Amino acid sequence: MNILVELRARFRQALAGLVDDPAGLLDLIRPAQDARFGDYQANVAMPLAKQLGKAPRDVAAEIVQRLEVSDLCDPPEVAGPGFINLRLRDDWLASQLSGALLDPRLGVATVDQPATFVLDYSSPNVAKPMHVGHIRSTVIGDSLSRILRFLGHRVISDNHLGDWGTQFGMIIYGYKHFRDDEAFARAPVQELSRLYKLVSQLVDYQQIRRTLPDLRARVVQREQTLAEQQSLYDSADPAEQKRLAKRLRSLQSQVSEARAEVAAAEQKLAAVEQSPLLSPLALAHPEIGTAVLQETAKLHADDPENVRLWHDFLPACRDEIQRLYTRLDIHFDYEYGESFYHQRLGDVVTQFRDRGLARVSEGAVCVFLDGFDAPMIIQKSDGAYLYATTDLATIDFRMQNFQPDAIFYVVDHRQKEHFDKLFAAARLWGYDRVDLRHISFGTVLGEDGKPYKTRAGDTVGLEGLLDEAVRRAYAVVAANDDGKPDGPELDDTQRRHIAEVVGHAAIKYADLCQNRTSDYEFSYDKMVALEGNTATYMQYSYARTQSIFAKGDVDVTALRAEAAKAWGSAPNASRSEAENPIHLDHPTERALGLQVLRLSEAIGEAVVDYRPNLLTGYLFDLAKRFSEFYQQCKVLKAESEPQRLSRLLLCDLAGRAIRLGLELLGIRTVEKM
Ligand code: ARG
DSSP states (O other): OOHHHHHHHHHHHHHHTTOSOGGGGGGGEEEOSSGGGOSEEEOOHHHHHHHHTSOHHHHHHHHHHHOOOTTTBSOOEEETTTEEEEOBOHHHHHHHHHHTTTOTTTTOOOOSSOOEEEEEOOOOBTTSOOBHHHHHHHHHHHHHHHHHHHTTOEEEEEOOOBOSSHHHHHHHHHHHHHOOHHHHHHOHHHHHHHHHHHHHHHHHHHHHHHHHHHHHHHHHHHHHHHHHHHHHHHTSOHHHHHHHHHHHHHHHHHHHHHHHHHHHHHHHHHHHHTOTTHHHHHHHOTTHHHHHHHHHHHHHTTOHHHHHHHHHHHHHHHHHHHHHHHHHTOOOSBOOTGGGGGGGHHHHHHHHHHTTSOEEETTEEEEOOTTOSSOEEEEOTTSOBOHHHHHHHHHHHHHHHHOOSEEEEEEEGGGHHHHHHHHHHHHHHTOOSSEEEEEEEOOEEOTTSSBOBOTTSSBOBHHHHHHHHHHHHHHHHHHHHHTOTTOOOOOHHHHHHHHHHHHHHHHHHHHHTSOTTSOEEOOHHHHTOSSSSSHHHHHHHHHHHHHHHHHTTOOHHHHHHHHHHHHHHSOGGGOOGGGOSOOOOSHHHHHHHHHHHTHHHHHHHHTTTTOTHHHHHHHHHHHHHHHHHHHHSOSTTOSSHHHHHHHHHHHHHHHHHHHHHHHHTTOOOOSOO
């Protein structure tokens, strides 16, 4: 049961006699911040009193009088200006916990009205090295798909691979002019990736050479404006100066920005010109930018040679990506990718034009959208289609094939404008009832606060990242095992297996525990720490529950079944607290039991705005509650047999809640650590 939802339903009834529309007030019923005031707190009386023109405490008293919660709460208390404090009954908590003993869902119900979700996540551009940003999309998308499925929704996951974009023009050009056959035979993806980098560097070079004069002119122009403004400022009176200061500062930063751009451009040019390898290539391929576009255009126009090369390259590129998915336990229902839609793009443009939704402007086919400065281009003047055109075709396909209620795109925040326009265009097109949503996320930063990169300046490859996390996890696991009071208990094979699970989990969790819309700083040390809000700590807590059973030689499955049977066979009416196998006598037992029961609430909160970090936050609290309980309550050496049983059952429930929560994040557990 979702306790919060249940309490809100009870309040809705109580409030129904007092206000016409209680729904708006129900958000004011929340878990209590401070356990001394109970488990939940309702702050509805204050705003309601204003509405009714009565004293808040009187209104609170009236609500309490109407409220029917005696089956689950102690008598509610009115405190301060009119807070209503609710404390769940211990026997009710205990009976809920006993009721969950045999329930693999631990009391989490499925939704009444399942919906169909298409989830578009991961979606890397193949043949370009994948980088750390792709982890965020992959991991957040995977977790959301697990959570929504668990809640009973129909989820269709589709990896919208970038397998048709301009990077193929680069690779094809590179392959035709610069390939190393031996290297390609040995490690095709590595060679393609080298070619990609080489060609994009040469394309950049030519592009920068062309734009550098403009960039320099801009510096001069901005410096001039600044100088003018500065002299205006210098001769102004203090009041006027105050007014001008802001503009002056903004001009100053514009000048530094323009200078920095020139410096960066010059650096890139120098890097090519001073390289004995690159400079002759740059000289020999002055038109490489146009040539690359032509290679892409030829591929898209079914040129036999380019299509053959594309078919040659693709399997190896996909295998490479698949290796990562296998390591990370990521699965998709579909991986159509951009190439799947290319035959449909012409039809999209025709439909938009025929229905007057798009028109030609400066040679390009444009969709003009309210509220945007620039139109969305769906076909360039040279006939080429764009990322946006493919995305429109994809929406159309998904709507026809899956009839979804929602399509979610788990993509970084820099694509906000693309999706805003895409959704607006799709609505124009008639897809105005589906919930199109950009599940946006922030950038992964290095310790210098800039986008995470290795020292060589390459964005970190994912494989290397996972290897490093596993290496560090191994060190943590080994140190922990070596430090055990009775000596180490794991052999090297076990340690390696655990390190693998822990390392991958650390990477995923580090991402999921962040507020997804913020940037976050990547740190190996923090992510594998045994203490704190890390997967390692959760996995460790779970393993600890299992080690209790191992140490006490407890067959927990049998124990659970027996307890549930005894409890379940007692007829409802005659059930008394004494018959309940679970007792919440110690405050840490109660706190742990309550936290276990709040899993449902945490999952519910996580899908309000699709934020897995609300689930990681829950798990962190759960692990803390477990650790407090374990410090203060003897389990195997409990004072009586019933107490031992009750505590073992609590450990079992806590362990299962941790495991289930982690599963919903795509994270595995180990029995020993
Ligand atoms: N391939 C794109 C990239 O790496 C992301 C695609 C996201 N999905 C989509 N339907 N546009 O930036």
